Amino acid sequence: MVIFKTQSECEDSNVSSPAVKVNSVEYHLAALLLMVHSARSAAYGRTIRLPKGLCSRMHVNLLKQVQDLFENSYGTLNHLASVRRFFSPARINLIGEHIDYCGGLVFPAAVQFGTVIIAQPNGLGTIRVVSINEPGKVEFDPAGALQRSTPTHWGDYVKGVFVEYGKVNVEVPGLDVAVGGDIPGGGLSSSASLEVGIAVLIETFTGYFSSDDNFANRQALSWLAQRAENEFVGVNCGIMDQGAIALGKENHAMLMDCSDLSISYYAVELGNYSLLIVNSCKQRRLGESAYNKRCEEVALALSILQPVFGISTLCELPIDLVNDALDRIDDPILCRRVRHVVSEHDRVSQAASRLSRGDIEGFGKLLNESHRSLQQDYEVTGHELDTLIGLAQRQPGVLGARMMGAGFGGCGLVLIKTSSIEQFSEVVGTAYRAEIGYDAEFYPVEIGPGAREIMSTNNE
Numbered sequence: 001m002v003i004f005k006t007q008s009e010c011e012d013s014n015v016s017s018p019a020v021k022v023n024s025v026e027y028h029l030a031a032l033l034l035m036v037h038s039a040r041s042a043a044y045g046r047t048i049r050l051p052k053g054l055c056s057r058m059h060v061n062l063l064k065q066v067q068d069l070f071e072n073s074y075g076t077l078n079h080l081a082s083v084r085r086f087f088s089p090a091r092i093n094l095i096g097e098h099i100d101y102c103g104g105l106v107f108p109a110a111v112q113f114g115t116v117i118i119a120q121p122n123g124l125g126t127i128r129v130v131s132i133n134e135p136g137k138v139e140f141d142p143a144g145a146l147q148r149s150t151p152t153h154w155g156d157y158v159k160g161v162f163v164e165y166g167k168v169n170v171e172v173p174g175l176d177v178a179v180g181g182d183i184p185g186g187g188l189s190s191s192a193s194l195e196v197g198i199a200v201l202i203e204t205f206t207g208y209f210s211s212d213d214n215f216a217n218r219q220a221l222s223w224l225a226q227r228a229e230n231e232f233v234g235v236n237c238g239i240m241d242q243g244a245i246a247l248g249k250e251n252h253a254m255l256m257d258c259s260d261l262s263i264s265y266y267a268v269e270l271g272n273y274s275l276l277i278v279n280s281c282k283q284r285r286l287g288e289s290a291y292n293k294r295c296e297e298v299a300l301a302l303s304i305l306q307p308v309f310g311i312s313t314l315c316e317l318p319i320d321l322v323n324d325a326l327d328r329i330d331d332p333i334l335c336r337r338v339r340h341v342v343s344e345h346d347r348v349s350q351a352a353s354r355l356s357r358g359d360i361e362g363f364g365k366l367l368n369e370s371h372r373s374l375q376q377d378y379e380v381t382g383h384e385l386d387t388l389i390g391l392a393q394r395q396p397g398v399l400g401a402r403m404m405g406a407g408f409g410g411c412g413l414v415l416i417k418t419s420s421i422e423q424f425s426e427v428v429g430t431a432y433r434a435e436i437g438y439d440a441e442f443y444p445v446e447i448g449p450g451a452r453e454i455m456s457t458n459n460e
């Protein structure tokens, strides 16, 4: 069976930060429509895209599930005026992979999938967190000496953010929290979605904002959430995911300079073309250790090149000096890593200018080149992703395709003629299953705003 999933629990394109009132009649109507839609979809064996107007309210189903869990865990919501709700998106990355931690340019966008968080003060002084995606309750004293679990537990992504706010002397009251995500597969940064959502929650409940300027405040929040992952969880991720999720803008991709988190927003206007997330459904196992290994390799390469070229990050090396630089490195593996980083950085600038000129075809070619570089030079793809992306690149109507995020499994991104999506999912889905033995999934992308409070019972 081919699984073709789309945005059935989507965001209102007009919903904006910080607090949005959702009329409960609309909420229940949307929930009803969603149920009818799901029943129809089940009958056809696939999920069909809802017309835009019908999926116009919220992540109705997800919000309802998180709300039910909240009530089952802590009591009924209706009487509690202090309850607040948040939505923190996932992100895609158009191009610029594995170069955020090399001070490079990347080109991400926030999308319709994400994490819903519901919270209220509990008067107990402790933080209690439950999740619809994972069993058990995480409970801790936000002012206590918190330790990471071994192996890493989902609660560590929450605790790490509290630890970082503790370091800047933010005192958080006791809170009851329920979370739930609908982010498919790996590669769309569910971890940063949770971290940034928790950071927004903490700032909302405490009134702590590091700057009066909203953009600067969100930059600081992004760096803080990144530190939570680097220092508490122990993954040396760059700033792309937290930055994209905190600073996303509806219908815009962000040309992000990871050396200082400055951003230029680019309208994503693709005419008859769409972006499609393809999920290889391959679980990443060695992902975190292999990710940290790549970070070590490029740090080593930088230490060799720094004294010769006077650069402070690898992405400062101009593309026309790359061969010169490679001549100075003996290790062929390090040479390949450098070649990926420098060429990918160059592709990002080209991609932004092609996109803004409306050169969609040229933009697609860069996606293909990016995948080849990630496969052959950076070696972060694997059989499942290569099979899926290889199949995708050969289909009619496809202008480009590549893996996305950390790699080693998870999702990819395809630029495809909108009218070809249905046939694409059928053909690629069938061929992928024949080769790999299980199904891939397909999700058209909708680019939305960054993390925000979505409504408050105070206003209802």
Ligand code: GLA
Residues within 6 Å of the ligand: 096, 097, 098, 099, 100, 101, 187, 189, 237, 238, 239, 240, 241, 405, 406, 407
């Ligand atoms: C993960 C990390 C990001 C980035 C990507 C690869 O998503 O969290 O910082 O390095 O991988 O581009």
